[in-house]
Structures are given as structure tokens and as C-alpha cells.
Amino acid sequence: MARVEDYGLIGDLQTAALVGRDGSIDWACFPRFDSGACFAALLGTPEHGRWLVTPRTDAWEGERRYRPCTLVLETEWETDTGAVRVIDFMPPRGKAPDIVRIVEGVRGHVEMFSELVVRYDYGGTIPWVRRTGDGRLAVAGPDALCFRTPVEHRGENLRTLGEFTVRKGDRVPFTLTWYPSNERPPRAIDAEHALDETVDFWQDWANACGYDGEWKADVQASLVVLKGLTYAPTGGIVAAPTTSLPEKIGGERNWDYRYCWLRDATLTLLAFLNAGYLDEARAWRTWLLRAAAGDPSALQIMYGVAGERRLIELTLDWLPGYEGSKPVRVGNAAAGQFQLDVYGEVLDALHQGRVHELEASKEAWALQRRLLGFLEHAWKEPDEGIWEVRGPRRHFTHSKVMAWVAFDRGVQAVERFGRNGPVERWRAIRTEIHREVCENGYDPELNSFTQFYGSKRLNASLLMIPLVGFLPADDARMVGTVAAIERELVRDQLVYRYSHDEEARSVDGLPPGEGAFLPCTFWLADNLALQGRLDEVREIFERLLDLRSDLGLLAEEWDPSARRQLGNFPQAFTHVALVNTAFNLTRQEQRSPMQQRAPHEEPSTY
Secondary structure, three states: OOOOEEEEEEOOOOOOOEOOOOOOEEEEEOOOOOOOOOEHHHOOOOHHHEEEEOOOOEEEEEEEEEEOOOOOOEEEOOOOOOEEEEEEEEOOOOOOOEEEEEEEEEEEEEEEEEEEEEEHHHHHHHOOEEOOOOOEEEEEEEEEEEEEEEOOOEOOEEEEEEEEEEOOOEEEEEEEEEEEEOOOOOOOHHHHHHHHHHHHHHHHHOOOOOOOOOOOOHHHHHHHHHEEEEEOOOEEEEOEEEEEOOOOOOOOOEEEOOOOOOOHHHHHHHHHHHHOOOOHHHHHHHHHHHHHOOOHHHHHEEEEOOOOOOOOOOOOOOOOOOOHOOEEOOOOOHHOOOOOHHHHHHHHHHHHHHHOOOOOOOOHHHHHHHHHHHHHHHHOOOOOOOOOOOOHHHHHHHHHHHHHHHHHHHHHHHHHHHOOOHHHHHHHHHHHHHHHHHHHHHEOOOOOOOOOOOOOOHHHHHHHHHOOOOOOOOOOOHHHHHHHHHHHHOOOOEEEEOOOOOOHHHHHHOOOOOOOOHHHHHHHHHHHHHOHHHHHHHHHHHHHHHHHOOOOOOOOEEEOOOOOEEEEOOHHHHHHHHHHHHHHHHHHHOOOHHHHHHOOOOOOOO
């Protein structure tokens, strides 16, 4: 089976697909990111659905790349008789999602093979396939796909097969279009016209990026990925386009990330704001107001792409899982958890909108006041924390810090931006939380903040403390915390979320074992930058850039032993951390040494 990083992402701002080096599309969900997959070979075998277009003869990959600043993927193969290129993309759309593949002859001639295996409902349902005047229709239940190409195909063993020869200069189109099975098939699209429009769309969007520093190409590439994870009809941003890619090969830490985590989405929003993409920020704020409407005590940590609240977690027992990693899950039970930090992240995101002069919204401020009203008492409660532990609730230090952030941003809204609110009460609560965290979340013997009150355990979420402005990076307690994390949680320049031992199992309720956590490694780089250790930051940042796939994509984690990526892919959390670290490092390098070590007037992006 292909490694996670062997896949390329294509998408249309409503759903996405993963394309392997071998020319096989092994994952695609229609019509939304969180819909049932019609190609699920990623979590099973080809019999669970895929679409392969590849040379019939012995071939080796010559090159694989995105067209600059796009999600248009080009894969080339060399053979003894010639060279061929396959161009894969999904045109940004209104209603009907399309996957378009154009096979281009580059040199000589190449014998090609196409195999379409449609299996709806995550590989569990075989459709009825029939010919039409200009293609084939695959129908089952509510789903239908229309397959069109000039290449002659045949049915064999519940698969649709075709062979053809491509010569230099030939361009052979294939299109696959989803539509509701109770409707007529959509009209055929022109593949070449769709290609031109798709390239123009992505390049026009990427070229509006406001970052012009040393890593401009890297930042643009990650921003394109983040844009590709945006559900355009609502403005929601999914954490990843996949489910159940494991955090440990053969393990059970396999989660569905095709939903909108408030945390991930707000961090993505900050990256968009810093890069000058106000339209995305505005759309996300509107999505948030719809999703979070109602009782603030019922605020969830995640929602469906249209704001759905019920994300019931199920296991798909017929799928063997990626490299045998079971169970395969859809839905996510963590939607029902209580996580204090999301209140701080939401308030901070809306604060950053004000800082970046996003137009004022009475509805947004009303929401913030309701959230703070609930938090006046709720901040004292234990929670499941940022890592969504499935063990007992605890008083996690990071959660309390983010509760402080919520009240701090509320105070700033009144003091700096003229909003109306009970600022004296908010100031008092902010002071109380700060004092409690410094007393109960810090261990003088360890010279470090700890994972939760009264513990001796470290946690990489503590790296957020200076990034949100709770304490300066050069505060002695924070310097000690960074040193402790470097000593206990860093291996091969990469940061682990926490120590994996039996005590950890009692905290998060799952068997220990996962890879190094890439977003936390970016947070370490941010801390070192704020401490003025810029040479070390550069080394870590370049190391992280080197871990990207050849297409510039990153999952959530890295296995240093097997030297491979782990977890759902590509991961918004990781790409947003890359973008924000590039901004932070550029900003710090442009300051004088004294400014680099000075306390931040404005919290860092994170």
C-alpha cells in the first residue's frame, strides 16, 4: 500500500480526492467532504473502490508536481516506448462535482490502462452500471456517477476497463461527474476548458497572498491546501479530507477529520488574515454565527461543514483499515466533549478580525458576549482539553490559559475597539485566571508549567502560553518550560505531544503510541523565535519543510523510525502552523536583537 505522502490532493472547494503515484484515485467522497466515499481503496483494497489510469507496460515515474500555485496535479511516467503525462484536477464548482483526467502524450507512444471500480458507501455498495449515449452511469441509492471518455471501455468482474494508446501530442480526456440519482445526468463538460479555468482560478487566488518573505512559495503552497479544505458554500473549513488514517500503523487512534473543528478553523482563519484573505475570514465568521447560534453552553468543538451538530461515530467493519489499522471510523464522538480552549480560540479569531479591520458585526459581538457570559463560571470546570482525551476530565493548564485569552480579548474589544461590555468584571476574571494558572499550573521543582493542575507531566500545548500573550516568551517560567519540553518531548528536532507511557493511558484513555506531532514542532520554533534563538528556529523550520512530500503536503504526525508521515492527510492544523511560523520568523528576523527579546505587544500568530 502507498504511504500517506505518496498521495496528491485535488479538490473543488466542496470535496476532495487523493491520487496515488501509480495513477490510482484511492479516496473520493461525493458530494461533500464528509459524504460517503465512492473510492475507499485508501482504507482497504481496490475492491473497495478506485479509479486507476496508468501505463500498461513497465514504467517508472519521471516527475510529479502541481502546476504552480494550484491543485492541478501532473504525473509523468517514462516507458521503453515513450513518455506520458496524466493531469488530474477538480474544477471549482457550483452544484455538480467533477474529477477530470487528461492523458497527454509527451514522447513516443505509451500503452495505457484504465480501471474504474465504483463502490458507494465507503466500499460497501456495488452500483448498477449501464451504458448511455455518451458514457456510463453508475447508480446505487441516492448516488450516481456519469463516466465519459472517448476511450472504449468494457464491463468485467464488476469493474469498467479500457485500454488505449497515447502518442506524442495526443490529449485524451476522462470525466467523472456525481449527481443525485433521482435527477438527469449533468451536461458533459469540456475538459480542456475546465483545465484552463481551474488553473486561472487557483493562480489568481494564490497571487493575492500578502506574504512576500523568504518562504513565499512555501507559504503560498500551504495556503492553497488550506483553501482546498474550505467548503465554499458555507465558509466552513475541514481539518482534513480523510478519515481513519492512523496515528500509529496498526493502532486504533484512527479518527474522522472531515469536519470543522473550531480550533483548526480559527487557526486557519488567522493564517488567511495575516496573508490578506479577508473574504475567507468574512465567510468563516458567518459560518460560525450560524453554527454556534443558540445556548453558549451548547457550543461544540466541531460541526459538519454546513454547521451540523450530530456527528455520530460509527465503525465500518467491512473495511480492513489503512495497513490493517482498525477500526475505521466515520463521525466523531469528540463532538460531544467539553473543551474550554475553543472559547478562547473563537474569541481570539474574532479579535484578530478586528485587528485586521474586518468590518464590524453586531451579531458577532453579541455571540462573543454570550460566550463570555457562560465562561464566567464555566472556566472553573475541568474539561477534556485540546487533545480530546477519552479519559477523565481534568483541569488542563492549556485550557485555563485559553479561558484567559477569551476574557483578555473581550477586554481589548472594549478598550481598543469601543465595544460595549462589562469590562471591569472581565478584567477581574482575567486576573483571577492568570493568578490561578501561575499558582496551580506551574511546578517550581520542574521549573515548568505542567499538563494539568497538580501533575508532574509535560505537554506540548504549553508552548501556546507566549503565543497567545499570556506570558512573554522570555519570562523565566516560560524559558524553563521550553527547556523542559526540549529535554523531555523532543527527539530528532521534533516535538511529541506528551510522554507515551502507562500513565499517559490513564490521561487520554487510549493505548500509548503515536508519531511526533508536527504542529507542536512549529510551535516550538515560534517560541525559540520569540526568545531570539533565530539560528535554531531556521534549522527546525528547514527540517520541517524537508518532511513535506514532494508535492509539499503534510499530515499531522511523523514517524522518525519508519521515516514516514502519519495521520489524516493533508492536515490543516499542520499547514496553518507552517504558514504562521513563516510569518513569525520573518517578522522576528526583521527586528533588532532588542526587539526580538522584548515582550510582545500583540500576541503572535499561532
